Amino acid sequence: xxxxxxxxxxxxxxxxxxxxxxxxxxxxxxxxxxxxxxxxxxxxxxxxxxxxxxxxxxxxxxxxxxxxxxxxxxxxxxxxxxxxxxxxxxxxxxxxxxxxxxxxxxxxxxxxxxxxxxxxxxxxxxxxxxxxxxxxxxxxxxxxxxxxxxxxxxxxxxxxxxxxxxxxxxxxxxxxxxxxxxxxxxxxxxxxxxxxxxxxxxxxxxxxxxxxxxxxxxxxxxxxxxxxxxxxxxxxxxxxxxxxxxxxxxxxxxxxxxxxxxxxxxxxxxxxxxxxxxxxxxxxxxxxxxxxxxxxxxxxxxxxxxxxxxxxxxxxxxxxx
Numbered sequence: 319x320x321x322x323x324x325x326x327x328x329x330x331x332x333x334x335x336x337x338x339x340x341x342x343x344x345x346x347x348x349x350x351x352x353x354x355x356x357x358x359x360x361x362x363x364x365x366x367x368x369x370x371x372x373x374x375x376x377x378x379x380x381x382x383x384x385x386x387x388x389x390x391x392x393x394x395x396x397x398x399x400x401x402x403x404x405x406x407x408x409x410x411x412x413x414x415x416x417x418x419x420x421x422x423x424x425x426x427x428x429x430x431x432x433x434x435x436x437x438x439x440x441x442x443x444x445x446x447x448x449x450x451x452x453x454x455x456x457x458x459x460x461x462x463x464x465x466x467x468x469x470x471x472x473x474x475x476x477x478x479x480x481x482x483x484x485x486x487x488x489x490x491x492x493x494x495x496x497x498x499x500x501x502x503x504x505x506x507x508x509x510x511x512x513x514x515x516x517x518x519x520x521x522x523x524x525x526x527x528x529x530x531x532x533x534x535x536x537x538x539x540x541x542x543x544x545x546x547x548x549x550x551x552x553x554x555x556x557x558x559x560x561x562x563x564x565x566x567x568x569x570x571x572x573x574x575x576x577x578x579x580x581x582x583x584x585x586x587x588x589x590x591x592x593x594x595x596x597x598x599x600x601x602x603x604x605x606x607x608x609x610x611x612x613x614x615x616x617x618x619x620x621x622x623x624x625x626x627x628x629x630x631x632x633x634x635x636x637x638x639x
Contacts, residue, residue, distance in 0.1 A: 341389060345371040345410050345421035346452060349632050353416055360607050366632035368451065371421060382462045424452060433625045439533055446489065446533040451626060455490050455534060456525040467516040477546040481505045482590045484538040486513065491531050496521045539593045551584050555591055559598050566601045571608040578602035596622045600629055612637050
């Protein structure tokens with residue numbers, strides 16, 4: 319009898335270890351569905367968004383936030399959350415309450431969605447892997463990269479901001495060194511200098527997991543308080559977004575459309591308020607879906623991004639084929 323119990327114990331241990339090993343690594347959210355497999359409501363904020371899980375030994379990392387975790391045959395326990403999990407084909411399926419998350423490993427995600435396959439750019443006879451939202455450096459720090467650099471930068475007052483867009487590129491070598499830094503869209507001399515200095519301080523936390531030099535691009539968008547705006551079109555943008563979102567949040571989709579469709583008439587240049595426009599077009603697209611105007615919805619979603627933009631990709635896949 320003892321021998322049989324010991325064998326059963328070994329089988330359980332081996333199965334648990336095997337499951338644990340299979341869980342390890344980074345997982346990319348494909349989509350979240352209801353328990354019956356149906357899509358979420360179209361105005362659910364989780365219908366299409368970006369989420370990466372990294373599972374390590376006794377740890378689950380979500381948005382670079384680390385949680386102590388215990389892994390069992392069919393459950394993952396965090397300090398204040400619990401997931402049921404199982405595997406289907408290449409998917410890791412996580413269930414929390416009435417939501418089921420479908421996740422894929424990077425290789426399987428790119429295989430299913432080849433639009434995320436990284437491009438190669440040749441510069442001075444060096445073939446560079448171009449980073450995107452899936453193929454990207456790992457930042458090994460308890461903070462996100464943005465949170466890491468914020469204390470290293472002088473924070474500007476809203477009323478003193480003029481240029482609201484910044485873009486920089488650099489090469490992260492296969493040896494995890496940052497080289498060839500180039501500012502593509504300058505902000506202010508002070509900001510530009512401080513960002514480069516902060517980037518170099520962050521260098522030791524970056525990891526290039528791909529074994530080839532990688533070309534990385536970073537964009538930063540800044541917002542001003544309404545009272546600090548002087549341009550009429552920019553003030554109109556804030557009114558349109560404010561009113562449109564209020565109607566949207568109250569499921570008054572016709573009125574949301576009436577307001578948010580005015581975004582097309584605004585004359586705002588120099589990449590100012592890109593993130594505000596994107597959010598506005600996404601909610602405009604959802605509002606069009608809610609009233610059965612799919613063609614207009616797809617036009618709005620495409621103004622916010624494409625199939626590589628996590629905030630709209632599921633809407634484009636489901637309604638804009």
